[in-house]
Amino acid sequence: MSDDPREDTSEGERFLxxxxxxxxxxxxxxxxxGLARHYRLPALDTGLLYRCVGVLMRKAGEDLDDEAVATAxxxxxxxxxxxxxxxxxxxxxxxxxxxxxxxxxxAALLEFQRTFANQEGGxxxxxxxxxxxxxxxxxAKLYVTATPEVRADRRWKQLAGQGEAVAYEDVxxxxxxRDARDGGREAAPMRPAADAVLLDTSEMxxxxxxxxxxxxxxxARARWLKAN
Ligand code: CDP
Numbered sequence: 001m002s003d004d005p006r007e008d009t010s011e012g013e014r015f016l017x018x019x020x021x022x023x024x025x026x027x028x029x030x031x032x033x034g035l036a037r038h039y040r041l042p043a044l045d046t047g048l049l050y051r052c053v054g055v056l057m058r059k060a061g062e063d064l065d066d067e068a069v070a071t072a073x074x075x076x077x078x079x080x081x082x083x084x085x086x087x088x089x090x091x092x093x094x095x096x097x098x099x100x101x102x103x104x105x106x107a108a109l110l111e112f113q114r115t116f117a118n119q120e121g122g123x124x125x126x127x128x129x130x131x132x133x134x135x136x137x138x139x140a141k142l143y144v145t146a147t148p149e150v151r152a153d154r155r156w157k158q159l160a161g162q163g164e165a166v167a168y169e170d171v172x173x174x175x176x177x178r179d180a181r182d183g184g185r186e187a188a189p190m191r192p193a194a195d196a197v198l199l200d201t202s203e204m205x206x207x208x209x210x211x212x213x214x215x216x217x218x219x220a221r222a223r224w225l226k227a228n
Contacts, residue, residue, distance in 0.1 A: 022144035046127035054095025131193035140220035143192035
């Protein structure tokens, strides 16, 4: 038997949509990328969409609280803009969370994400509202968490690796502020879907978290194949 997990699906059948949500620096991006590699699925880091809107607004000197301008910026986004390394900075994360509170910005980005999720063969998407709003019928949903201190330590190391020197305490403060804003907003607040499996990676290495995520997806996939 081949070890290709896609072999037992018929030609052209939708394989699997995997939704990976969770707070900043929880490990969801790494987990989503690992699942995409394992199942040979295309992946979308949806945070980049909001980061891109925030960075475009800042570059144009616009007021981040101006929902109409932010919505217009969201409507112009193209996939190639998501490659910009400037989207990975600490500042871009903060800008993203500021523009992500606007319901019309979220609405403007919805179709792109749904189309990506519903492409033939399946996809992996990571973000804050994938399991709750973007693909509520996704057969596999993970909600990845870790303590704020662990997340701040990971993000601090990641930023240092990118050449961005910043104090650990400042990264922790960023993360706590972002958790409060993302979880407290009215539009698609960050929260686990009722049917998401929680994965706390606080005590896990990257490999352990990736293994645990695969086991969760395998169980979801078995249930899904049985039901379809
Ligand atoms: O990598 P990190 O978790 O720090 O951030 P990200 O996933 O790139 O998301 C940046 C910000 O975009 C978040 O703090 C959210 O405010 C927003 N976001 C969102 O509202 N919905 C998503 N599906 C993805 C990101």
